[in-house]
Structures are given as structure tokens and as C-alpha cells.
Amino acid sequence: MRIGHGYDVHKLVDGRKLILGGVDVPFEKGLLGHSDADVLIHAVIDSLLGAAALGNIGQHFPDDCKKFKDINSLILLENVYHILSKEGFTPINIDSTIICQKPKLSPFLPQMAENIRRTLCMPENTVCVKAKTEEGLGFTGHSEGVAAHAVVLIRQCGHKFGTRLFG
Numbered sequence: 001m002r003i004g005h006g007y008d009v010h011k012l013v014d015g016r017k018l019i020l021g022g023v024d025v026p027f028e029k030g031l032l033g034h035s036d037a038d039v040l041i042h043a044v045i046d047s048l049l050g051a052a053a054l055g056n057i058g059q060h061f062p063d064d065c066k067k068f069k070d071i072n073s074l075i076l077l078e079n080v081y082h083i084l085s086k087e088g089f090t091p092i093n094i095d096s097t098i099i100c101q102k103p104k105l106s107p108f109l110p111q112m113a114e115n116i117r118r119t120l121c122m123p124e125n126t127v128c129v130k131a132k133t134e135e136g137l138g139f140t141g142h143s144e145g146v147a148a149h150a151v152v153l154i155r156q157c158g159h160k161f162g163t164r165l166f167g
């Protein structure tokens with residue numbers, strides 16, 4: 001078993017969609033970024049890559065690459081699933097928190113968790129997405145940006161890991 005942590009922040013601006021966990025959340029502002037700027041999915045991706053010691057999102061999907069312009073971050077997550085699978089890693093569970101003053105996210109959280117779970121081929125009840133306001137404090141509290149944290153457990157199967165641990 002290995003643990004990973006991911007953190008991401010994007011700026012809230014006019015004229016962009018607010019995409020969180022693959023859900024198009026109705027709001028007057030959206031997140032700025034090269035991709036769809038899905039801050040939650042980016043935190044999840046970094047937690048998975050971190051747990052596997054395979055670098056970070058910027059190394060795998062550079063933000064100066066045209067291929068990733070406005071891309072649906074769930075597609076990036078699917079790519080990360082395949083990168084980990086090749087090394088024999090399977091995600092066990094994910095816990096995550098979005099820090100966002102506005103809008104109210106609770107109606108959308110189950111769909112976000114489901115999008116992540118399905119993309120990573122995980123069993124039911126293994127992905128949790130929570131949301132917190134920041135009591136009006138700081139950049140998240142002033143709705144200047146949205147932040148997200150994610151923690152993941154992954155398991156590596158196969159001979160290599162067994163030998164290293166117990167051999």
C-alpha cells in the first residue's frame with residue numbers, strides 16, 4: 001500500500017465554465033487554466049502520481065502543449081489510470097475536499113465522486129468528494145479562486161513489490 005496527496009488551485013474569472021469533478025456547475029464565474037481547469041481532478045491526478053512516485057500533472061501533461069488546451073480533465077485522469085496500471089498500481093480509495101466559498105456544491109458532489117470512481121474503474125463507495133467554505137477568509141473565502149485537496153491509497157500487485165518488501 002502507498003499513500004499520495006494532491007493539491008491544486010485555480011483562479012476564478014469571468015467568461016469561463018466552472019467544471020468541478022467533471023460536472024459543469026452553474027455559476028457566474030469559472031476557473032482559469034490551460035485545460036478545463038478542473039481543480040478537483042487535478043488534485044486527484046497529483047495524489048495518484050505522487051503515491052506511485054511518478055512525478056506530477058505538469059510533467060505528464062505540460063500546459064504549453066496544444067493537445068491539452070481546454071481538454072476535459074477526466075480524459076487526463078483516464079490517462080493517469082493507464083500510466084499507473086502499467087506499473088501494476090490499483091487505486092483503493094480516494095478522499096478529497098474542494099475549498100470554495102460560492103456556489104453551493106453539495107448537490108453536485110455525488111456526481112463528481114461517481115465520475116472519478118468510474119474513470120478509475122473503482123468499486124462503489126471508494127471515492128469521497130467533500131466541499132468546505134473558508135468562512136470568507138483568504139483567496140478561497142473571497143471567491144478569487146478554488147482549491148482542492150485529495151488523498152489516495154494505491155496498491156501495487158506483482159512480483160517486484162513482493163520481492164522488495166518481503167524478499
Ligand SMILES: [Zn+2]
Nearest residue numbers: 008037039042
Ligand atoms: Zn490545475
